[in-house]
Each structure stands twice: as structure tokens, then as C-alpha cells.
Amino acid sequence: MEILHVSAECYPIAKVGGLADVVGALPKYQTQAGCVAKVVMPAYKTRFFATHEFELVHQGGTWLGHDWYHVNVWKEDHNTLGFDLYLLDIPGLLDKEGVYGHWNDTERFLAFQVGVLDWLNEWVHHPDVIHCHDHHTGLIPFMVSYGYKYERLRNIATVLTIHNAQYQGQFGWEQLYRLPGFDLWKAGLLGWEGAINPLAAAVKCAWRFTTVSPSYLEELYTNANGLESLLSSERSKGVGILNGIDTVVWDPATDPMLPVNYNELTFLKAKEEIKQQLCEEFGLDPSLPLISFIGRLVGEKGGDLLPEIIGRSIFEQHKQLNFLVLGSGDSHVEWSLQQTKIYTGKNFNVQFGYNEGLAHRIYAGSDFLLMPSRVEPCGLNQMYALRYGTIPIVRSTGGLKDTVVDFGDPGGFGIRFIQPAAWDACSAIARAMVLYHNNSLFQEIREYCMQLDHSWDSAAEEYLKLYNSL
Numbered sequence: 001m002e003i004l005h006v007s008a009e010c011y012p013i014a015k016v017g018g019l020a021d022v023v024g025a026l027p028k029y030q031t032q033a034g035c036v037a038k039v040v041m042p043a044y045k046t047r048f049f050a051t052h053e054f055e056l057v058h059q060g061g062t063w064l065g066h067d068w069y070h071v072n073v074w075k076e077d078h079n080t081l082g083f084d085l086y087l088l089d090i091p092g093l094l095d096k097e098g099v100y101g102h103w104n105d106t107e108r109f110l111a112f113q114v115g116v117l118d119w120l121n122e123w124v125h126h127p128d129v130i131h132c133h134d135h136h137t138g139l140i141p142f143m144v145s146y147g148y149k150y151e152r153l154r155n156i157a158t159v160l161t162i163h164n165a166q167y168q169g170q171f172g173w174e175q176l177y178r179l180p181g182f183d184l185w186k187a188g189l190l191g192w193e194g195a196i197n198p199l200a201a202a203v204k205c206a207w208r209f210t211t212v213s214p215s216y217l218e219e220l221y222t223n224a225n226g227l228e229s230l231l232s233s234e235r236s237k238g239v240g241i242l243n244g245i246d247t248v249v250w251d252p253a254t255d256p257m258l259p260v261n262y263n264e265l266t267f268l269k270a271k272e273e274i275k276q277q278l279c280e281e282f283g284l285d286p287s288l289p290l291i292s293f294i295g296r297l298v299g300e301k302g303g304d305l306l307p308e309i310i311g312r313s314i315f316e317q318h319k320q321l322n323f324l325v326l327g328s329g330d331s332h333v334e335w336s337l338q339q340t341k342i343y344t345g346k347n348f349n350v351q352f353g354y355n356e357g358l359a360h361r362i363y364a365g366s367d368f369l370l371m372p373s374r375v376e377p378c379g380l381n382q383m384y385a386l387r388y389g390t391i392p393i394v395r396s397t398g399g400l401k402d403t404v405v406d407f408g409d410p411g412g413f414g415i416r417f418i419q420p421a422a423w424d425a426c427s428a429i430a431r432a433m434v435l436y437h438n439n440s441l442f443q444e445i446r447e448y449c450m451q452l453d454h455s456w457d458s459a460a461e462e463y464l465k466l467y468n469s470l
């Protein structure tokens with residue numbers, strides 16, 4: 001079984017969020033399970049590309065409407081990631097710093113997808129499955145099925161994984177001319193609500209679509225940013241497969257980003273030490289419980305709720321707890337966190353921006369990790385927290401519902417709340433404070449959390465079953 005993953009992100013080459021973590025790990029586990037799993041992604045201007053050795057395996061070019069682009073495909077030489085990695089380079093278009101947010105993102109990702117298929121067209125043996133991730137690769141299933149020049153690829157099964165249906169990559173019909181020639185009678189398959197919608201096109205044209213947790217699949221039928229009816233009508237193709245985590249990268253016993261390593265036998269002292277350093281760095285009192293948030297400061301993640309949750313909890317708990325936030329996102333959320341910092345004094349600090357090393361230290365040095373998400377397709381942070389002996393406080397939604405059991409329930413180990421509102425998050429935090437002060441239970445639960453198995457093994461098997469069914 002040979003699988004080609006096509007993605008805009010892959011850790012450690014280019015990471016914006018959880019998509020990168022998944023694409024950097026799943027193929028490794030699939031390879032270990034006996035498949036040939038490969039990844040192709042854009043050759044952005046990254047440190048990884050500059051510091052690793054690559055071999056040029058394809059040179060070509062493609063028209064995108066009236067514009068001609070050169071396309072090079074580079075293969076990483078030393079199997080550094082545990083699977084074959086290909087970077088597709090389009091000079092002048094993809095070779096920029098940063099993954100998203102360029103003025104011509106539509107053109108960039110369209111060129112990437114066309115480049116991938118042109119390259120694939122030249123392979124002697126084709127993969128069995130093209131596995132597309134999110135809307136940046138969503139036009140591939142359509143082009144494979146109906147593009148005139150991709151006749152040779154017709155029999156390759158296409159699978160789409162929806163990591164986040166909020167983002168769909170829509171663009172206007174006036175750009176239709178940029179797509180390589182196809183049977184125009186099929187153009188309707190590209191559209192949704194008056195625009196070309198790559199995510200919708202992939203849901204319609206892929207042989208199967210998956211979501212990153214079973215609960216998220218159910219939620220999408222009623223809440224999918226406009227795609228509810230489409231997803232419902234394509235329900236028979238949908239499968240929910242819970243993400244895992246890369247337990248080699250995310251292992252407190254070996255994590256090189258931590259000042260002290262630890263396991264479930266030694267975590268007490270080590271976590272205390274890391275917390276001490278973290279609190280010193282951010283001017284917080286290490287003798288108080290530390291609740292952290294890591295992620296994009298957007299409504300989906302409940303970022304806008306944070307200022308009220310933090311202010312209110314500090315007041316309700318008589319300043320006997322600390323908060324630390326790492327993230328960036330909506331400017332009004334960042335602004336109101338700045339304001340919150342002014343009146344919460346030494347109980348709260350925030351670092352804006354992206355910092356992988358700091359994120360690892362926060363997972364390790366915190367007592368609790370807060371995730372007040374409105375929408376959470378899977379969520380990886382709660383699984384990282386668990387592995388690092390940090391108790392997640394999560395809103396019951398999507399993958400959070402599938403991975404965190406409240407400690408009040410049989411076999412429970414986390415804290416859950418229901419409403420996407422500050423008052424409910426604050427009640428959960430109040431419960432967390434009671435748990436924190438019950439030393440033996442707190443220690444017992446943390447030890448238990450660290451032993452939970454969230455590795456990719458079972459998910460990799462489920463994907464394999466799905467591919468085999470095709």
C-alpha cells in the first residue's frame with residue numbers, strides 16, 4: 001500500500017498549527033505499519049530546506065491561466081523524518097517565508113496542487129491513495145477525476161481529511177480559467193454558494209472524507225460554516241478517526257526543549273522545577289497553581305473568552321492562582337489580554353507570537369491547560385498536556401469530548417465544562433483549584449494522565465482499514 005500525503009504544512013518543516021503535527025507524524029506510523037507513506041508539501045523558504053540535503057527528482061513547468069511557472073521537486077536525502085519527504089518548489093510563488101497570509105495564496109496553493117499532479121503524472125508506478133489535507137489540497141480529487149491531462153491518475157483513490165471546516169479556501173468563478181482543462185459539464189462540482197470552494201469540491205469528489213475525531217464528524221452535520229447540507233448529503237463517505245500524537249517528539253523523558261526531563265516516576269520534582277523557571281521568566285508566583293493556554297487567539301479556540309475567564313477567576317479565587325497565555329491571533333483579543341494584564345498584576349502574563357520551545361516548557365511546567373474552544377475538530381494540546389502530566393480543562397466539544405473524561409466520572413482524569421462562556425469555564429477552574437489542593441488525588445491523576453496512550457498506532461490502523469476498503 002502506497003500513500004501520498006499532500007499538505008500545506010508538515011512538522012518540523014513548516015508549522016502553523018495542528019495540521020503540521022499530524023502530517024509530520026501519521027506517515028511515520030504508517031511506514032512503521034508496513035505501508036509506503038510519502039509527503040509532498042510546498043518548498044517554502046524554511047530553515048529545514050536550507051539546512052538539509054535534497055536531491056532534485058523532477059523538473060517541469062505548468063501553465064496557470066496565462067502564467068507559466070517552473071516546478072522543481074526535491075526529495076530529502078536521509079529519511080530524516082522516517083518517511084519520504086518531497087518539497088515542491090515553484091520559484092517566485094512558493095519560495096516565500098511563512099505558510100499563509102500572502103496576497104496570492106489562492107494562486108500559490110492552486111499552483112502547488114497542479115504541480116503535484118503534473119509530477120505524479122510522470123511516475124511509472126502510481127501510489128494507491130492520494131491523501132489530501134484541508135482546503136489547500138481540496139481541488140486535487142476534482143482534477144484527478146475530471147482533468148483532461150490527468151487521465152492516467154483516474155484510478156488512484158482520493159481521501160480528504162478535514163482538520164478544520166471553518167476554512168474552505170473559496171475564490172471567485174472568474175479564476176476558473178487558471179485550472180487545467182477539464183470537462184466543463186462538471187464545473188458545478190467545484191462550487192458552493194456562488195464561489196469555487198475547494199473544501200466543498202473535495203467533499204464532493206474525494207472517494208472518502210475523514211474528520212479528525214468522531215464527535216467532530218457528527219457536529220459538522222449541523223455546524224460546518226455553511227457546508228452542513230453538503231456534508232449531510234455525502235454522509236455515507238464520512239469517517240471520523242481520532243488523531244494521535246507523536247510520542248517520540250512529545251516525550252517528557254527525552255524532550256530536548258525541556259530544561260529537565262522526567263517520566264511518571266520522577267515528574268513531581270521535575271515539573272516543579274520547570275514551573276519555577278517558567279514563573280520566574282514571566283514574573284509569576286511559583287507557589288500558586290498555574291493554568292496556561294497555548295494556541296491561536298481566535299473565536300474558534302475561545303480566545304475572546306480568555307480575558308473574562310482570567311480576570312474573573314483571579315477575582316473569584318482571591319488571587320490564589322496564575323495564568324499564562326502563549327499565542328497570537330485576532331488583534332482585539334490581543335489588545336484585551338494586554339488590558340487584562342494591567343489589572344491582574346502578578347497573576348497573569350502573556351507572550352504573543354509563536355514559540356515551539358516555550359510551548360513545550362508550558363505543557364511541562366503548568367498544572368492545568370485551559371482549552372475553552374467553541375469548535376475543536378480534535379485538539380492536540382490536551383493530549384500533549386496529558387503526556388506531560390498537566391491536567392486539561394476543556395470545553396466539551398469535538399475531539400475534546402473524545403479524549404478527555406471528567407475526573408468526576410468513572411476512569412476520569414480531566415476537567416470538562418459545557419458552555420462556551422466565561423462563567424462555565426470559571427466554575428471548571430474552581431473545581432481545578434479544589435483538585436489542586438487535594439495533594440494525593442492531584443498527584444495520582446497526573447501520574448495516570450502520563451500513562452494514557454494517545455499514540456498514532458490505532459489511528460494509523462484505522463486509516464489503513466479505510467484505504468483498504470477503497
Ligand SMILES: Nc1ncnc2c1ncn2[C@@H]1O[C@H](COP(=O)(O)OP(=O)(O)O[C@H]2O[C@H](CO)[C@@H](O)[C@H](O)[C@H]2O)[C@@H](O)[C@H]1O
Binds near residue numbers: 212326353377
Ligand atoms: N503560539 C504558539 N507557539 C507554539 N506552538 C503553538 C502556538 N500556538 C499553537 N501551537 C501549537 O500548534 C498546535 C496546535 O494544535 P491544534 O490541535 O490546536 O491545532 P489547530 O487548531 O491549528 O488545527 C486543526 O487541526 C488539528 C489537527 O488535526 C486539530 O487537532 C485541531 O482541532 C484543528 O483545529 C500544537 O502543537 C500547539 O502546541
